[in-house]
Amino acid sequence: MKKKNTAKTRREAMNGAVKAEARTPQPEARPAEKRVPPVRQPEPAEEDALDFAQLLDLYPAELKDDLPSSGKKGSLIVDIDLERGMPTVEEALSRMRTEMQSARMKGCRIARLIHGYGSTGRGGAIRAAVRKAQKNAIPGEEFDIFHAPARDLLNRFPALRKDRDLGSCNQGITLVVLRK
Secondary structure: OOOOOHHHHHHHHHHHHHHHHHHOOOOOOOOOOOOOOOOOOOOOOOOOOOOHHHHHHHOOHHHHHHOOOOOOOOOOEEEEEOOOOOOOHHHHHHHHHHHHHHHHHHOOOEEEEEOOOOOOOOOOHHHHHHHHHOOOOEEHHHOOOOOHHHHHHHHHOHHHHHOOOOOOOOOOEEEEEOOO
């Protein structure tokens, strides 16, 4: 009797197993499930809801400067992005005046003008024009506890001590206190 080649028999056995797997039926794909929209909660009745202005009236006057920053009506600080859309200097200054007036009307106290620092790193034209137009502004690189104007601003508005730009030497912003 001849002895069979074991490697050959293993290969044949594996080929048979692969062919058997190919013949087994695959499970049918399930139909896509329909998405059910979430159930909406009913809105509170108008007489039960207080608007933001009414909530501000309930807030103690001596603590109103500690309001969180969001840019909404009655908030402490508003971000004004002057470099959005790559505007010219004149367009950026026009946007600055318009949005600062709007923020004043909403009751915001401070405007964070985001103008960038220029593509060369030495300062862009918008940055220079904004800082020239806003004489009493605090440049972002001086917004820390070591500069007297920034310290005065922090004493006047203690909530700014939690601001993300405090002490970061951010040359791309300028802070302006809005008149009432």
